[in-house]
Amino acid sequence: MIKSGGMVLVRQIGYALVPMIARGVMLGADQPVILHMLDIEFAAEALKGVKMELIDAAFPLLKGVVATTDVVEACTGVNVAVMVGGFPRKEGMERKDVMTKNVSIYKAQASALEAHAAPNCKVLVVANPANTNALILKEFAPSIPEKNISCLTRLDHNRALGQISERLGVQVSDVKNAIIWGNHSSSQYPDVNHATVKTPSGEKPVRELVQDDEWLNGEFIATVQQRGAAIIKARKLSSALSAASSACDHIRDWVLGTAEGTFVSMGVYSDGSYGVPAGLIYSFPVTCSGGEWTIVQGLPIDEFSRKKMDATAQELSEEKALAYSCLA
Numbered sequence: 001m002i003k004s005g006g007m008v009l010v011r012q013i014g015y016a017l018v019p020m021i022a023r024g025v026m027l028g029a030d031q032p033v034i035l036h037m038l039d040i041e042f043a044a045e046a047l048k049g050v051k052m053e054l055i056d057a058a059f060p061l062l063k064g065v066v067a068t069t070d071v072v073e074a075c076t077g078v079n080v081a082v083m084v085g086g087f088p089r090k091e092g093m094e095r096k097d098v099m100t101k102n103v104s105i106y107k108a109q110a111s112a113l114e115a116h117a118a119p120n121c122k123v124l125v126v127a128n129p130a131n132t133n134a135l136i137l138k139e140f141a142p143s144i145p146e147k148n149i150s151c152l153t154r155l156d157h158n159r160a161l162g163q164i165s166e167r168l169g170v171q172v173s174d175v176k177n178a179i180i181w182g183n184h185s186s187s188q189y190p191d192v193n194h195a196t197v198k199t200p201s202g203e204k205p206v207r208e209l210v211q212d213d214e215w216l217n218g219e220f221i222a223t224v225q226q227r228g229a230a231i232i233k234a235r236k237l238s239s240a241l242s243a244a245s246s247a248c249d250h251i252r253d254w255v256l257g258t259a260e261g262t263f264v265s266m267g268v269y270s271d272g273s274y275g276v277p278a279g280l281i282y283s284f285p286v287t288c289s290g291g292e293w294t295i296v297q298g299l300p301i302d303e304f305s306r307k308k309m310d311a312t313a314q315e316l317s318e319e320k321a322l323a324y325s326c327l328a
């Protein structure tokens with residue numbers, strides 16, 4: 001039995017996420033789950049309503065629901081913690097504006113997870129600034145191994161696959177091995193230099209099929225980088241269903257493994273690979289097997305990519321310094 005602790009402070013993502021988990025989208029169609037949902041006191045009544053709906057949906061895999069405003073109860077015994085709780089970014093706000101509001105939330109949740117989660121609990125931070133929130137969580141939960149703490153850039157990864165699929169008129173499931181490097185912010189670098197498309201005559205590089213480097217190095221990158229903001233502008237709310245779906249993809253691949261020859265993007269603790277400063281939570285290409293991620297090594301990096309990878313690392317170093325100053 002896997003207990004999946006979804007921190008549901010951001011109600012939009014949480015509300016989209018819990019039925020996906022209960023249907024087996026995150027952990028597999030044969031994996032029973034117990035859902036722990038945490039929200040703030042203000043939303044306690046609404047959270048009870050979500051629990052009622054989960055019961056009413058009669059999900060065969062759902063073996064229990066805990067709906068609570070007590071962080072200790074929420075964290076107790078969880079095997080997977082999805083941290084969607086945080087102060088959401090609103091139209092016109094920069095990610096840095098939400099930093100102060102979020103670092104203290106992550107410090108508190110880190111302590112509760114460290115003390116009460118199951119050993120080897122896997123943690124996915126979704127709430128922004130996701131990379132830096134994950135870093136704060138890691139700092140304040142020192143006994144949780146750093147390999148167990150990650151942040152969501154699979155959303156950006158999937159957005160990159162989606163843009164390529166739209167441009168080429170191919171199935172998104174035939175596009176793979178895009179990479180998101182760095183921060184889940186507009187400084188991220190969506191890189192298609194290693195991405196391929198399955199065609200009737202075998203796998204072909206995306207660059208060869210698109211045949212428009214100007215688009216790939218310009219509009220494509222900007223569209224993926226700015227997609228979160230574009231959705232906020234259109235919906236007046238941040239992305240929810242795509243964030244929830246990507247969170248499921250992230251955990252499913254982490255727990256159950258990536259397909260042979262396929263890599264995905266995850267925000268993980270940098271060990272200095274690709275010259276990225278160690279000690280940042282930075283998005284890398286990874287493969288997963290046996291419940292562990294491994295950074296894909298040895299990919300050639302051209303000068304254009306190097307500059308973009310360094311720029312997003314620089315932003316993360318600045319965010320880290322800002323987060324620590326907020327904590328002081």
Ligand code: LMR
Nearest residue numbers: 089128227228229238239
């Ligand atoms: C997204 O990428 O959709 C969100 O992270 C946007 C945001 O900044 O809230």
